[in-house]
Amino acid sequence: MMAALCGALRAKLLSWQQAGLFHSGVRLLADKDLLVKLRKKTGYSFVNCKKALDKFSNDSKQAEAWLNEQAQKEGWSKASKLQGRKTSEGLVGLLQEGNTAVMVEVNCETDFVARNMKFQQLVQQVAVGTLRHCQGREQNLSTYLKGFLGGEELLQLKTDSEDSLLKDQLALAIGKLGENMTMRRAVWVMASSDIFIGSYLHGAFPTDLPSVSNMVFGKYGALVMGQTADRNLKGSVSELGRRLGQHVVGMSPLSVGSLEDLPGGEMETRMLAQSFLLEPSLTVGQYVQPHGVSVLDFVRFECGEQTEPTDAS
Template sequence: MQRAALAGICGPLRGGARPGPLVCLFHASLPAFAADKGLLVKLRRKTGYSFVNCKKALEKFSGDSKQAEVWLHEQAQKEGWSKASKLQGRKTKEGLIGLMRAGNTAVMVEVNCETDFVSRNVKFQQLVQQAAAGTMFHHQDAKDQLTTYIKRFMNADELSQLRTGPDGCLLRDQMALAIGKLGENMAIKRAAWVAVPANYYIGSYVHGALAAANSPLDNMALGKYGALVICQTPEQSQKSNLADLGRRLSQHVVGMAPLSVGCLEDESGGDTETKMLAQPFLLDPSITVGQYVQPQGVSVVDFVRFECGEDTDIPEAE
């Protein structure tokens, strides 16, 4: 029986002759392309996709890493849109506030997810950066030749249509990729963009900031609360002094949540006061914010405050 089985594989024994050594001839088809280990490691590090998918992509395109990367993004986007549809409606109360500064401009964005765990993922943090960069790029033509400050807001629908640069993907596509990778519902909720002329300064502060080791973003501050404070300044003000002053005022806005700026003549209303200049100064409650800034020759003219997960309408641009 064993000889018969072997004969079926190696060919029948001829002429009833005493069998000699069996000589088996195997037909070997050309092997499929095997992904080079170096290319595989490089592609996985660059894209963040799984080992299996990167290997599949390289084999599909015979080691062409560029085509493999494009295919991986396309597949991830398809999967992301599928997951986005399935996850739609799930609450996104966690997330991050991202604050980006560039010259005389600043951007704050809020991007939400379902859990605090995902908000600490590098891929999610990159989505926050992309939202901030897209907002900054969208408004870049309005920052020059200013005579006073500009403050603009964008809602979720407007943000989804933004690109992250001249050749960048739409933010909604970037979010789909992030959903596909991380498996949680997400939302790019809102953004504020501010630009000022030379005799103004933008103070900024992010509370609950993540440790630098958790974030690859050099020009971003990430946290749960954020504030921008717009100040009109004396012409000879030192930038270092303004940076410290702006940070302190922004800390106050985060901590005391004023609803309006008010004016220096307003009397202090104590802890229930909602006008910023009449509130007890967070870092020295013995004086008001107005009493803190007046001797320094600085005028607070406006502010923006974001709190991650808060229910709020997007205000109209001023």
């Protein structure tokens, strides 16, 4: 009878093994601490994180790589299905490092997703990729250089780690958040030491996003390039640049103009002839002239605005 029982047990174990429920090797269950850490790091569901850890016997690195691979496949599939859906929301991201600044616009379908940390992380990756792109150019600056990148150029940029292209990160974000997204445009500015880059972002909000502390997000942004011969102004030039950027965002000038321009009223589009947003009794030209500041150029981004295509540089 014992022999018959042992035979039946062996047959049962064999059937389990053939069904994949048992194998002769050691199978580890997902470690709870590793599961929590993988979930926090990647943002994927506990079910998928557990599946990945089980699949690779608690090897977190292999599990994470597999999760990203699966998400990217799903992301490309979703991106194909969602293509053509309107992306009128999103964020403008501004990143400044020394005398180099970049401003980018990334779009999505809803403001709810625009406030999601995963979407903000995508905007940050676009900004960092643009910054590295312009810093990789040969430079011999006497004043400043400015360049624009369109959506197709942005997709081909490498991420900060250079492990993948931005288009791959876009697919991942679409796979995670389930909305259509587009990398719309970017501008970069590099300036010599005697040129200042003022920056301002409107509608900015706090974020817990790690890695890049000087990255800010909002709905409107401006960069203003200027020059001053007043050495005493050097310490406060960032505040003056911020004020000029605030004017550009609020008043939407179309050109810089010159100090000789006469004020043209409410419909004036030349920046120096416009009433200064923060001191309406003065024009911008009248405001900057006593400070010995020359406004050279500016760029304004408004999230979702309709614009003419800009040549890339």
